[in-house]
Amino acid sequence: MSVLVFIETENNTLKRNAAEVASYGVALATLLNTSCKAIVFHATNPETLGQFGIKEVTLVSDAPTHFDAHAYAEIVAEHAQKNEFSQVVVSSSADAKYLAPILAVKLQAAYVPNVVNLPQSTTPLSYKRAAFTNKAFAYSEVLAANSVIGVSNNSFGVVEKNERCAVVPSSSASPSTKLEQLSIEKVTGIATIADADVVVSGGRGLKGPENWHLVEALADVLGAATACSKPVSDMGWRSHDEHVGQTGKPVSTNLYIAIGISGAIQHLAGVNSSKVKVVINNDPEAPFFKAADYGVVGDAFEVVPKLTQKLKEFKA
Amino acid sequence: MNILVCISHVPDTTSKINFTESDTKFDTTGVQFIINPNDEFGLTRAIWFKEKIGAQVHVIHVGTSAADPTLRKCLAIGADKAYRIDAPATDGSAVANELAAFAKDHAYDLIIAGRESIDYNGAMVPGMLSALLDMPFVPNCVGLTIDNGMATAEREIDGGREQLKAHLPIVIGAQKGLVEESDLRIPNMRGIMQARQKPFEVVPSQGAEAKTKDVSFEKPAPKAAVKLIPADDIDQLIELLHKEAKVI
Ligand SMILES: Cc1cc2nc3c(=O)[nH]c(=O)nc-3n(C[C@H](O)[C@H](O)[C@H](O)COP(=O)(O)OP(=O)(O)OC[C@H]3O[C@@H](n4cnc5c(N)ncnc54)[C@H](O)[C@@H]3O)c2cc1C
Ligand SMILES: Nc1ncnc2c1ncn2[C@@H]1O[C@H](COP(=O)(O)O)[C@@H](O)[C@H]1O
Numbered sequence: 001m002s003v004l005v006f007i008e009t010e011n012n013t014l015k016r017n018a019a020e021v022a023s024y025g026v027a028l029a030t031l032l033n034t035s036c037k038a039i040v041f042h043a044t045n046p047e048t049l050g051q052f053g054i055k056e057v058t059l060v061s062d063a064p065t066h067f068d069a070h071a072y073a074e075i076v077a078e079h080a081q082k083n084e085f086s087q088v089v090v091s092s093s094a095d096a097k098y099l100a101p102i103l104a105v106k107l108q109a110a111y112v113p114n115v116v117n118l119p120q121s122t123t124p125l126s127y128k129r130a131a132f133t134n135k136a137f138a139y140s141e142v143l144a145a146n147s148v149i150g151v152s153n154n155s156f157g158v159v160e161k162n163e164r165c166a167v168v169p170s171s172s173a174s175p176s177t178k179l180e181q182l183s184i185e186k187v188t189g190i191a192t193i194a195d196a197d198v199v200v201s202g203g204r205g206l207k208g209p210e211n212w213h214l215v216e217a218l219a220d221v222l223g224a225a226t227a228c229s230k231p232v233s234d235m236g237w238r239s240h241d242e243h244v245g246q247t248g249k250p251v252s253t254n255l256y257i258a259i260g261i262s263g264a265i266q267h268l269a270g271v272n273s274s275k276v277k278v279v280i281n282n283d284p285e286a287p288f289f290k291a292a293d294y295g296v297v298g299d300a301f302e303v304v305p306k307l308t309q310k311l312k313e314f315k316a
Numbered sequence: 317m318n319i320l321v322c323i324s325h326v327p328d329t330t331s332k333i334n335f336t337e338s339d340t341k342f343d344t345t346g347v348q349f350i351i352n353p354n355d356e357f358g359l360t361r362a363i364w365f366k367e368k369i370g371a372q373v374h375v376i377h378v379g380t381s382a383a384d385p386t387l388r389k390c391l392a393i394g395a396d397k398a399y400r401i402d403a404p405a406t407d408g409s410a411v412a413n414e415l416a417a418f419a420k421d422h423a424y425d426l427i428i429a430g431r432e433s434i435d436y437n438g439a440m441v442p443g444m445l446s447a448l449l450d451m452p453f454v455p456n457c458v459g460l461t462i463d464n465g466m467a468t469a470e471r472e473i474d475g476g477r478e479q480l481k482a483h484l485p486i487v488i489g490a491q492k493g494l495v496e497e498s499d500l501r502i503p504n505m506r507g508i509m510q511a512r513q514k515p516f517e518v519v520p521s522q523g524a525e526a527k528t529k530d531v532s533f534e535k536p537a538p539k540a541a542v543k544l545i546p547a548d549d550i551d552q553l554i555e556l557l558h559k560e561a562k563v564i
């Protein structure tokens with residue numbers, strides 16, 4: 001019944017979400033009275049997982065260097081089967097959501113996505129997970145012997161442990177790839193919606209793309225990613241991949257700041273699992289205020305520059 | 317080219333979600349069901365292929381007759397044939413296994429599912445289906461062209477896009493961006509009339525077993541009232557975010 005954590009990397013270093021999935025895996029193993037190990041591809045700093053209680057990590061370095069879900073799933077599945085890991089823990093990133101269903105089939109495992117907590121019961125294993133685009137939670141019972149658990153971002157948190165972590169190099173043959181990567185375009189140096197701790201999002205209330213410097217300046221002081229409501233990307237003010245909500249990207253950050261967004265049910269569904277929501281809107285009746293923790297009723301064109309300036313002073 | 321589009325039938329995006337029978341069942345009272353928006357993007361692309369390069373477009377759903385009107389709508393907007401596998405959609409694994417058993421008996425060049433369903437939100441079915449059929453899979457698909465048996469697809473990734481190439485057959489997970497929203501179709505009278513003549517087949521279940529069971533549901537705890545901060549006292553907002561919420 002031991003636990004294996006799949007750790008993701010970005011430019012060969014562990015991704016930020018490694019801390020949370022490792023913490024979750026270690027806590028799950030404690031609950032199940034078993035051990036927890038990790039597996040990572042092409043990382044230069046795998047031993048840092050000791051910080052979150054991982055005592056052994058398998059380092060795979062003979063696989064495709066870019067993330068290839070089919071090849072990676074094959075290697076992880078083989079490793080899990082050989083070493084009798086019955087529970088595999090992954091994150092909820094786009095890559096993890098790509099890998100997990102393929103991995104589950106290879107392991108003949110149940111896949112429980114969007115898990116927000118440790119199991120409510122261990123016999124049978126039962127997990128609380130987000131469903132209906134965060135409008136509800138489901139309690140899912142696992143009917144199979146093996147399972148793949150997808151941990152929802154920023155749901156469990158990070159537990160520092162400071163163990164020593166041994167790195168074991170693996171030697172599996174690299175599987176053939178099914179998909180040829182032609183090219184990849186990726187912004188570098190700025191926070192992405194999936195990884196950021198803070199997301200600053202703008203809606204139609206900002207009137208036009210020429211005003212987005214307000215959003216960008218605020219995001220800049222906070223080290224935040226920028227996002228937008230659906231009509232904003234539909235009108236081409238911002239690119240499609242910034243659109244968040246039920247039909248866009250999910251946002252599950254610590255702090256979500258919504259500027260000039262009304263708070264339609266489809267928008268809220270996708271951002272509600274963020275911990276703290278701040279809403280800036282000049283209409284006190286805007287539905288978003290009902291879902292917000294903090295609100296400022298005011299003109300974005302006055303409030304946002306002031307907030308940016310004050311935050312600069314605060315950070316200085 | 318033969319295309320199969322997997323259709324899930326979900327509550328309309330504006331639906332309030334409620335449960336009955338001591339929170340063990342989704343309450344469908346007053347809920348309008350629609351084609352899952354991600355599947356609609358996929359279906360629209362399939363119909364585009366049909367019109368531009370020639371293709372047979374089949375739609376399929378695993379579930380009860382409750383989804384029949386949704387499948388008829390797919391026929392009315394241009395699909396050629398509908399199948400419904402007569403099995404309760406118990407979990408993503410059971411659905412993927414039913415679909416895989418069906419697809420193995422039919423030669424599809426392209427299988428389109430949605431990125432995820434907006435109800436159970438697993439993002440499970442398309443990836444599992446690809447693994448069961450041993451086909452390449454492109455999730456979060458925002459671009460797809462086909463030329464001479466080769467597919468060139470674009471996948472949205474965190475912070476960007478990746479271009480991929482593979483031999484058919486493949487499975488994709490469709491989402492917004494695959495087609496323009498203005499290309500989505502509303503069934504017209506002619507389409508609705510034609511749909512009545514189109515084949516609609518109910519296929520018996522293979523009895524695929526579920527690997528998970530949703531035993532109960534819960535709604536998020538009601539939110540405490542918002543704290544309003546006067547627009548001329550931004551210092552207070554920063555103080556609250558720092559000291560109370562501890563997020564900055
Ligand atoms: C099938 C479907 C799926 C959808 N999916 C999504 C989704 O995933 N994500 C999404 O976002 N939407 C989605 N929508 C659209 C959604 O219903 C709303 O239309 C959309 O979220 C509204 O965007 P908005 O808040 O930017 O614009 P509006 O509703 O126009 O709101 C603008 C807001 O700005 C405020 N404002 C105006 N001027 C100022 C100012 N000077 N200062 C401060 N505030 C100001 C106004 O008071 C208003 O509240 C979907 C809709 C459908 C039908
Ligand atoms: N019961 C079903 N019948 C047919 N296709 C389905 C069904 N459930 C899910 N799918 C397909 O799988 C996609 C992802 O669904 P899910 O795995 O539930 O998030 C959907 O967008 C559909 O294309």
